[in-house]
Amino acid sequence: MAEGRVVGIDLGTTNSLVAYMQGDAPVVIPGVDGLNLVPSVVALDPAPADGGRATVTVGNTARKALIETPERVIYSVKRLMGRSLAEIQDELKLFPFRLADDVEAGEVPRVQLGEMRFTPPEISAYILRQLKRNAERFFGAPVTQAVITVPAYFNDAQRQATKDAGRMAGLEVLRLVNEPTAAALAYGLDRANVGTIAVYDLGGGTFDISILKLRDGIFEVQSTNGDTHLGGDDIDNLLLAVALDEIFAEHGVDLRGHPSAVQGLRKAAIDAKIALSTESVARFDIELPNGDRYQREIPREVFELLIEPVLERTSGPCKQALADAGLTAEQIDEVVLVGGSTRIPAVRQLVDDLFHLAARGKKPRTELNPDEVVAQGAAVQADILAGASKTTEEMLLLDVTPLSLGIEALGGGVAKIIQRNSTIPASATEHFTTGVDGQTNVAIHVVQGERELAVDCRSLARFDLKGIPPMSAGLPRIEVRFLIDADGILQVTAREQRSGKAAEVEVKPTYGLTDEQVESMILDSFDNAEADFAARLLIEARNEADTILAAVERAPESPAWSQLSAEERASIAAARNRLSNVKQGEDLKAIREATLALDQATRRFAELMMDAAVTTAIRGKTMDEAGEEMGEAVTAPHAMAPAEFK
């Protein structure tokens, strides 16, 4: 099945999505719960009492565990991807990441999840595997190839970590695509393609700005800039810090040592932030462990004052991107907004000011859902890579490297060999020689970044050119070729020219997993429950059948049941019996068809129930179980819909 579908994946800080090209439009694939967004949350279920293995859950189920068992849950792991222990110290102050305590400097940090430990790429692999399964369930066929998006400003190590995660999840990553560029692809699908656009992407944890020139289907990135450390999480943390301080000052309660209370408060802060995008005031009303209530009104003006320093940090990168592209704000034809944080009115105002939009009678483009547009763009790129599609055959993305590549020179300076914003793939060839007679090794230190001194840049790799034939100092001539590939990842090759001998190059990443480590972390290797694909599909189909059968079993308890005619009840009973019969068989197709038949037979009942639940919700009363499922799933086509089958 090498030529199966290629899916597009947005592996986000807060939410992740998988999408594919359906005909000429990208479509996001929903999960079992009918929702498009899979929260990037991974939880380790409590180990079963019978001594079995704890299982890993992902998404909404994992998020529910966040309040009850926060020590077994991790979120925002993208912030840790490709980063060293030293680099993540700041994150640790703000996020309840629990690092395993036996990690040594230079090693990839591991996160403690209950009694187990995982590297950030492994955690991401669980999210990717969930998305892969959602897609396989949707297509009824294996999915083995994917395009995954990354922040444009991700460095080499962060990109490599993302690719490693894909491999661990059983996905061949055909391409890493930059998130803002992916968004541009989604926006560029249905429009006359000439002009210069800026994509302003403020997500949960990262900020990117990219400037692109569109011409006849070619999307040529002119410049990109950003901050991999800036996003909606920072806004949440500000609100959270204010609340924690006030609770301590006013009620004498220090919640900082109570992970589950902090999680509850964080959720309230996020709700307040979201409310303030449409309301002029939001409220905190939280019961404290000592029985007091923390009540607080946050007017939008106060909120905007609070977050101004965070938003202002996006200005510098925007100006630098314009300067690097050699453009003025007036030369930008359109600005596309991406990422959930661009729903904040103050962000839109800032963008308007930066690009002089209102003054030119323009508005930022927001018509595509900012949470889904990146995944949709990834699906477009997946379609381009799969080839043979009329919609995308004229489209081509020419992206750039966000950071300059350099070599540490004598004295600790940096000699830049590939400038930032160079179109990738890009290459540079450098020559090295020896300083001592008979020397057979030359050490090279490759860095990424814009600073003048190597210590201020990100160290990418240190490697030795080995096996140089012994000669007088300065005589060997070693040609080293540095190539940044289409994923933005560095490859190095070397050869000694005088003797024609290929020097052995061992590129040791300064930080990151080795090939062998990645191999040993491939999820199937320790996930014993993973059977072969057909068996898994059968198990999932049976689970879906059980879910809908259980719902039908409870149906007569619902007031909506009495509204059904005798005929409708009879047809539900017939479909239920049929499903119960085929369920234990091995015929996957029969189970799915019977499930679908029962689903259709209960459609009107589900609608009646949904109406009742909405009414209940509006009255503000506690929703019953069915209603609660539905309340979260307003985008689901059918409250009990098991899945869409092809």
Place this chain on the structure above:
Amino acid sequence: MLKVLDSAVPVACWSCSIGHNDSTLFCPHCSKIQPPPGGDFFSVFSLKPRLELDLESLEQEFHRLSRKLHPDRFARARENEKEWSLADTALLNDAYRTLKDPIRRTGYLLKLTGAEIGEENAGRDRKSLNDPSRVPADLLEEVFELNMQLEEMRMSRKMGEQEDPDYKPNDEDVKSLVEAKKKFAGLLGDVDQDLQAQWKVWDAGDVAARENAQKKMVALLDRRRYLSNLVRDVTETLGEK
């Protein structure tokens, strides 16, 4: 740094086995992608080395070749074709990046002719700005004074080890710096005009005229690099970005 390879050796196409001159990205017979050809950046665009280029048609050719060579077009191809697509596209991008920029293009062509050209972005050692042997003779006095002033301002900004965030240069200093910047930026413009005049000479000239133009351009590029470093230094000291 860059080398010109002889490109007249016929090689056989890996796919159809028919021999072709190796300075080609695609087999002229079966159209399959080929390993990176020898030859210079100009030959990637089927151009003879020259200095005045039509940027519009260069871009069009860049886009046309990108559509055929880019790794996105070979995502599911055989391993060797994938590898060549990557190498060929890197070559195409390197060539386009070099040729579309007039200064890089000039430096590249001069290197092809064997000239030693300093690196545009090599290191930022401030000492070289004061090195008398590198200062253009006609500017010696002014540059010396300017560098004194820049150094003083840097010293007062850097109180001890720490940068003083509130440091503001006095108005008089700023005024003279702004004027100096204007003057040197003007000189930079003159250099660019002189360079363009030499392009015409080189493109149209015979061997002797070309050699003469090359010498002049090497000197002009040196002067230009010196001036642009100076302007950048002044801009940074003024606290502009």
